[in-house]
Amino acid sequence: MTELKEKIAGEITISENPGDVIKKWRKMFQVSQVELASHMDVASSVISDYEKGRRKPGTPLVKKIVESLIEIDNEKGGEVIERFSKPGQEGILSIGEFAKSIPLTTVVENVEGEFISEGKWEKEIYGYTVIDSIKAILSMKSFDYLSIYGWSTERILFFKGVEHGRSPLIAIRSTPLTPAAVSYIKPKKIDELSLKLAEEEGVPLIRTDLEVDELIKRLKNGCELP
Amino acid sequence: MTELKEKIAGEITISENPGDVIKKWRKMFQVSQVELASHMDVASSVISDYEKGRRKPGTPLVKKIVESLIEIDNEKGGEVIERFSKPGQEGILSIGEFAKSIPLTTVVENVEGEFISEGKWEKEIYGYTVIDSIKAILSMKSFDYLSIYGWSTERILFFKGVEHGRSPLIAIRSTPLTPAAVSYIKPKKIDELSLKLAEEEGVPLIRTDLEVDELIKRLKNGCELP
DNA sequence: CAGTTTTTTAGACTATTGACGAAATGCGGT
DNA sequence: ACCGCATTTCGTCAATAGTCTAAAAAACTG
Numbered sequence: 001m002t003e004l005k006e007k008i009a010g011e012i013t014i015s016e017n018p019g020d021v022i023k024k025w026r027k028m029f030q031v032s033q034v035e036l037a038s039h040m041d042v043a044s045s046v047i048s049d050y051e052k053g054r055r056k057p058g059t060p061l062v063k064k065i066v067e068s069l070i071e072i073d074n075e076k077g078g079e080v081i082e083r084f085s086k087p088g089q090e091g092i093l094s095i096g097e098f099a100k101s102i103p104l105t106t107v108v109e110n111v112e113g114e115f116i117s118e119g120k121w122e123k124e125i126y127g128y129t130v131i132d133s134i135k136a137i138l139s140m141k142s143f144d145y146l147s148i149y150g151w152s153t154e155r156i157l158f159f160k161g162v163e164h165g166r167s168p169l170i171a172i173r174s175t176p177l178t179p180a181a182v183s184y185i186k187p188k189k190i191d192e193l194s195l196k197l198a199e200e201e202g203v204p205l206i207r208t209d210l211e212v213d214e215l216i217k218r219l220k221n222g223c224e225l226p
Numbered sequence: 227m228t229e230l231k232e233k234i235a236g237e238i239t240i241s242e243n244p245g246d247v248i249k250k251w252r253k254m255f256q257v258s259q260v261e262l263a264s265h266m267d268v269a270s271s272v273i274s275d276y277e278k279g280r281r282k283p284g285t286p287l288v289k290k291i292v293e294s295l296i297e298i299d300n301e302k303g304g305e306v307i308e309r310f311s312k313p314g315q316e317g318i319l320s321i322g323e324f325a326k327s328i329p330l331t332t333v334v335e336n337v338e339g340e341f342i343s344e345g346k347w348e349k350e351i352y353g354y355t356v357i358d359s360i361k362a363i364l365s366m367k368s369f370d371y372l373s374i375y376g377w378s379t380e381r382i383l384f385f386k387g388v389e390h391g392r393s394p395l396i397a398i399r400s401t402p403l404t405p406a407a408v409s410y411i412k413p414k415k416i417d418e419l420s421l422k423l424a425e426e427e428g429v430p431l432i433r434t435d436l437e438v439d440e441l442i443k444r445l446k447n448g449c450e451l452p
Numbered sequence: 453c454a455g456t457t458t459t460t461t462a463g464a465c466t467a468t469t470g471a472c473g474a475a476a477t478g479c480g481g482t
Numbered sequence: 483a484c485c486g487c488a489t490t491t492c493g494t495c496a497a498t499a500g501t502c503t504a505a506a507a508a509a510c511t512g
Contacts, residue, residue: 002240007377010236013285014228014292027325033489046471048490055469058284058499059239066240083352084323084377097310099253126309146370151233151310259459269502274460281499284469 001070004084008066012057019053022065026051029069029080039068086147091136093160094216095150097127104181104204107156111218113183113208116190121204123180127155128219130185130212133168134161145175156181160212163187165194165205173201183208185215227296230310234292238283245279248291252277255295255306265294312373317362319386320442321376323353330407330430333382337444339409339434342416347430349406353381354445356411356438359394360387371401382407386438389413391420391431399427409434411441 008025015021026036026047033051037044049055050065057065073080101124108115115121129148148157159168162184172179182198183206184190190205198205208215238247252262252273259277263270275281276291283291299306327350334341341347355374374383385394388410398405408424409432410416416431424431434441 005240006236007232008236009239010232010234013235013239013288014231018285024325028323030326032487034487042470043472044488045473045490045492048488049471052490054491055471056284056286058282058469059244059288060282061470062239062285083380086375086377097254099250144372146372149312151312154309258457260457268500270458271460271462271503272501274458275501278460280461281501284499287500 001081003086004081005066005070008069009062012062012066013059017053018057018062019051022047022057023051025066025069029073031069031072035072036065036068039072040064086144089144089147091132091134092129092148093132093212094130094219095128095148096220097151098125101126101154104156107181108183108206108208111183111208111210111215113206113210116205116207117195117198117203119204121181123154123204125154125156125180126152128158129155130158130160130216130219131168132161133159136171145171146177149177149179153177154180156183156206158183158185158208158215160185163189165190166197169194169197169201169203172203173197179203181206185210185212227307229312230307231292231296234295235288238288238292239285243279244283244288245277248273248283248288249277251292251295255299257295257298261298262291262294265298266290312370315370315373317358317360318355318374319358319438320356320445321354321374322446323377324351327352327380330382333407334409334432334434337409337434337436337441339432339436342431342433343421343424343429345430347407349380349430351380351382351406352378354384355381356384356386356442356445357394358387359385362397371397372403375403375405379403380406382409382432384409384411384434384441386411389415391416392423395420395423395427395429398429399423405429407432411436411438 012018012021012025026033033047034044037047040046050057050061070081104121104123104125107113107125107128127150129150131148149155157168157172157179159182162168165184165187168182168184172182178201181204185207186209187207190207195205210218234251238244238251241247252259259273260270263273266272276283276287296307330347330349330351333339333351333354353376355376357374375381383394383398383405385408388394391410391413394408394410398408404427407430411433412435413433416433421431436444
């Protein structure tokens with residue numbers, strides 16, 4: 001949902017003619033100016049002024065327009081939103097980029113993790129993705145493994161719902177890209193095959209016993225910004 | 227490039243604290259307020275006022291900030307931009323969503339196309355993707371076939387650089403999703419196997435002899451908005 | 453620690469936005 | 483042609499953005 005909001009807001013903002021883009025998305029959501037204005041508690045001529053370019057919207061107003069379109073569609077059953085749901089990303093619980101690269105050892109420390117793989121790993125991490133393995137497996141035919149890389153492959157992947165560690169590694173090996181590191185969230189027992197697979201990929205394995213919510217919180221707060 | 231700009235602008239706009247997001251991205255690009263301000267030809271205290279939330283940016287200003295960050299990075303070799311390049315999308319020439327669903331027959335008419343597959347096709351099309359098959363093949367190991375679906379699978383895919391029509395269909399069959407239609411741009415000769423493959427997928431094959439630029443233009447102008 | 457750079461803060465002024473209401477225009481249906 | 487609904491246009495005013503300069507505070511480096 002946030003991604004769609006950002007997409008719309010970004011497109012409006014970057015455009016040479018924000019008014020045209022506002023109008024385009026309003027029509028996409030099949031909402032009249034009167035309806036949008038009513039939802040926003042303004043006069044409909046306000047919407048027209050922006051769409052025709054008489055006024056340039058500030059960010060608070062773009063935010064309000066976008067959120068209103070989303071809310072109106074939800075009230076109508078969410079059909080348009082459904083159409084704009086990207087396929088294959090159901091199992092991604094959280095994904096983000098760090099403001100600066102962070103040493104892997106620091107990330108692991110922050111999430112109270114411990115290395116399963118032996119050796120000294122001096123990688124720099126630029127982002128993270130937290131994945132629910134069960135959901136990913138259930139949508140096996142459609143899960144978009146490439147989407148877990150978001151904006152960079154130099155990231156650490158956290159898998160929840162893993163027992164022995166194999167399936168994420170096998171899936172990762174089926175894509176053309178390689179993450180910087182893989183971590184399991186509260187795994188049962190990591191077997192030797194997983195270690196071997198990871199070694200062949202040059203990917204360090206880590207484990208953490210943090211709760212998922214706490215993990216995500218730490219990734220967002222502890223690693224993203226000073 | 228546009229996608230990254232929209233991503234940054236969208237995140238700034240949708241945020242409860244745009245100033246914090248502006249600061250985050252400025253730091254990500256490793257640019258000081260002084261440098262950014264100088265590039266934008268304003269006083270550095272202007273940047274501070276926005277980052278600290280004393281002023282709320284209008285869309286023209288967000289646009290200017292984002293474009294300045296990108297330009298500054300380009301001047302420094304583009305390393306940060308490179309880091310944020312999504313892998314696997316090198317062969318996508320153009321991708322877009324229609325404001326409303328359009329009957330396939332109308333789309334085909336607009337691009338002066340003709341059906342190769344027999345029968346009456348009454349599909350509704352929600353978007354398009356124009357793909358350079360040569361580039362996609364060259365980055366064979368990393369081309370992200372799922373990315374061609376953008377925000378919806380209900381789209382028509384146009385393949386440029388196709389001789390007999392097989393490779394796109396084989397590639398499509400290797401992903402878990404199915405497009406609404408497939409069109410070739412100036413193909414040599416479509417062989418029977420391609421027809422058969424398409425038939426098995428329930429995907430109509432179309433051909434068009436438009437130049438790629440003209441095709442993209444028509445898709446953007448003729449189909450996107452009335 | 454000192455010096456330099458970066459960021460923040462505050463006051464001030466001009467231009468523009470945010471928003472209204474009323475009138476005009478456009479469009480589709482009967 | 484008329485009606486109802488949607489959109490556009492325009493004038494107006496209060497509030498806020500866009501921007502400056504100068505000083506203070508914070509951060510960084512050797």
